[in-house]
Amino acid sequence: MHQPPTRYYYEHITPSLKLISELTKIHYVGDTKYQHVEILETQPFGRQLVLDGRTQSSEADEFVYHESLVQPGMAAVDNPRTVFIAGGGEGATLREVLSHKSVQRVTMVDLDKEVVDLCKQYLPRHHQGAFDDPRLTPCCTKTRASIWKTTRTSTISSLLIFQTRWKPARPTCCTPTSSTGWCAAA
Numbered sequence: 106m107h108q109p110p111t112r113y114y115y116e117h118i119t120p121s122l123k124l125i126s127e128l129t130k131i132h133y134v135g136d137t138k139y140q141h142v143e144i145l146e147t148q149p150f151g152r153q154l155v156l157d158g159r160t161q162s163s164e165a166d167e168f169v170y171h172e173s174l175v176q177p178g179m180a181a182v183d184n185p186r187t188v189f190i191a192g193g194g195e196g197a198t199l200r201e202v203l204s205h206k207s208v209q210r211v212t213m214v215d216l217d218k219e220v221v222d223l224c225k226q227y228l229p230r231h232h233q234g235a236f237d238d239p240r241l242t243p244c245c246t247k248t249r250a251s252i253w254k255t256t257r258t259s260t261i262s263s264l265l266i267f268q269t270r271w272k273p274a275r276p277t278c279c280t281p282t283s284s285t286g287w288c289a290a291a
Contacts, residue, residue: 114147116160124160126150132227137219144227152228154195156220164230167197175201186210195224196232203238212242 112128126147133144143155151164162170175198179185184207190198194215202211215221221243225236235241 114145116155116158133223137217139217140220142220142223144223152230154220154224154228154231162195162197162231164228167195167231171197171201174198179205188212190214192216194221195228196221196235199238199241200231200233200235203235203240208240210242211238211240212244214244 114124114126114128116124118124126149128145128147130146131143132146132152133142135142140156141158144152145155146152147163149165153163154161179188179202185205186207186209188202188208188211190202190211190213192215193199193213194217199211199213202208224231236243
């Protein structure tokens with residue numbers, strides 16, 4: 106006879122919607138300088154990254170988000186060579202960008218280096234080794250000046266921006282750095 110689970114992960118999506126999953130393992134729980142981090146394993150989602158009580162992605166379905174965010178924009182650029190990723194610490198966006206053989210350089214900037222390091226360690230199915238690719242230039246910073254210094258010496262053919270905080274929708278304006286550039290905001 107199957108024993109019922111003794112632990113559950115509860116996420117309050119809205120006041121009238123809750124997600125409840127069987128919690129099979131807690132890989133990490135702690136606080137960084139910027140946020141509360143949990144890396145959990147649940148049924149049926151597998152490992153998942155939770156920041157400040159909100160699931161960011163899970164093994165079972167992260168590809169839906171990351172492929173649909175990255176691939177249309179990358180396909181819209183003829184032979185993208187230089188890509189800038191703002192956010193995306195779990196490495197799945199990086200994985201999708203690096204699937205394009207024309208990409209020669211990727212600069213990834215994330216506010217929270219501790220989260221990036223935790224994702225490298227605990228979410229290998231998300232990044233699938235993308236952090237080890239020699240085309241990656243990682244940068245963890247929160248200042249515009251540092252981002253400008255990191256990227257100003259090259260033309261960026263693709264720009265990916267991620268926003269994990271829940272905020273009301275607002276218009277996004279993006280001016281490409283070249284005639285083939287584009288912008289996607291999430």
